[in-house]
Amino acid sequence: MSRFIYISALIGIFFTTQVVGQESIYLANGNRSTGKLVGATHDKVKISVSRPDKVIDYYLRRENVMLAFNEAGQHIVIADLSPDPAKATQQITDFNRAIARKKAYDIIIRANPAKAFPGLISYESDDVINYQTQSGAAASINKREVAVVLYRNGQHKLLTKTAEIVPVLKRTHPEVQKLAMLKIPAQKGRPAPKGKVPVKKELAINVPAPPPAGVAKTTKPTLTEEEYKMYRTKSLQTVDEFVGYLNKIANEEAEEGDKETAIKEALKLFLPDAMIEVTSLKNPGVRRIKIKEYLTRLKMNVYGRVAIEWNEIQYVKELKKEADGSYYGVISGQQTFIGYSANGKDVLYTDVTEKDVNVKLESYKKTIEGKDEDGWKVLLGNIGVSSSN
Incomplete structure (x- = not known):
């Protein structure tokens, strides 16, 4: 039976923390070398490196080379090349002739379980990737859960060892091929996520009651249409920012001081009396605790590794x-919590809950060049559980 050549016509990959966007060769010893895969013998591959004054060709044994990327952002798994030198060389030639096509989405590939999904990456830190889903919702994923990022501009990033990435790429190959062909849909408003049931209960949004009759109302500023759209988006981003802090606080490898800093920064996002509803295996049902207590417990979690994601x-x-001049709303998101054993691989606990976050947008006065102007601040309030799995 002929061997299947795995060439992915998509975007790229990265190594350690470096974004790579050129012809690259990834070796079995973990190193990366710039160069172009140009041919093969029965036991070696031929690599060409262009210098300002000349081109240098050299050979490496096949087992010492794992992956190669071309200028189009495509990659090829060396172990899947045909053992026949002529056929392998033709496969490499076809690989190098690939035409670069701009992709609509970045592709994020999770390591365990292996899964590829599309997104428009908006922010990356050492810990998390924030992105926009196909439906336009804000989402976030801890980088420790990611094996590969294939950027829509042809660059790539490997977030774990090359030897661990190869099987992940092969398992997700069908998904990645489909995702590479996606188009960004026309914006028709934010659709409701599949399978979600609208919130059935009224959450305590803590909207102040209107002033008693006879008491003069204080004039408060009103958002313009443009400001409304801007702060609507900023509110979603604030929830996304909170999720990023959750993963920093739960990171067992983080320094104690860094965790405390993350807690302080996360608390700045909330109203002083904000509460959160939580669930657990030991205590059936839903309990309400203060945000600070929740974050402190999260810092002291007993798991070897924790991954927290919010989607949709x-x-x-x-x-x-409302009557007090502030704006109030509710944002919903699906939280996935996974607690791993000391080896960081075996899942000890997992749950999926639908969270509802109260949002308050309040005005304040600021002085710019001696002139008073209205400013607005986004604050998160109570976080409730609308459903749990």
């Missing part, structure tokens, strides 16, 4: 101006 982040109650 969207408004279920749009921002609306």
Whole structure:
């Protein structure tokens, strides 16, 4: 039976923390070399390196080379080349002739379980990747869960050892091929996520009651249409920022001081009296605790590794101006919590809950060049559980 050649016509990959966007060769010893794969013998591959004054060709044994990337952002698994030198060389020639096509989405490939999904990456730190889903919702994933990032501009990033990435790429190959052909849909508003049921209960949004009759109302500023859109988006991003802090706080490898800093920064996102509803195996049902207590418990978690993700982040109650002049709304998101054993691989606990986050947009006065102007601040309030799996 003929061997299958695995060539992925998509985007690229990265090594350690470096984004790579050129012809690259990844070796079995973990090193990366710039160069172009140009041919093969029965036991070796031929690599060409261009210098300003000349071209240098050299050979490496096949077992010492794992992956190669071309200028089009495509990659090839060396172990899947035909053992026949002529056929292998033809496969490499076809690989190098590939035409670069701009992709609509970045492709993020999870390591365990192996899964590829599309997104428009908006922010990356050492710990998390923030991205926009196909539906336009804000989402986030801890980098420790990611094996490969294939950027839509042809660059790539490997986030774990090359030897561990090869089987992941092969398992996700069909998904990646489909994702590479996706087109960004026309924006028609934010659709409701599949399978989600609208919030059935009214959450405590803590909207102040209107002033008693006879008491003069204080004039408060009103958002312009453009400001409303801007702060609507900023509110979603604030939830996304909170998720990033959750993963920093739960990171067992982080320094104690860094975790405390993350807790302090996360608390700045919330109203002082904000509460969160939590669930657990030991204590059936839903309990309400203060945000600070929740974050402190998260820092002291007993798991070897924790991964927290929020997906399908969207408004279920749009921002609306109330009697006190502030705007209030509710944002929903699906939280996945996974607790791993000491080896960081075996899952000890996992749950998926639908969270509802109260949002308050309040005005304040700021002085710019001696002139008073209105500013707005996004604050998160109570976080409730609408459903749990």
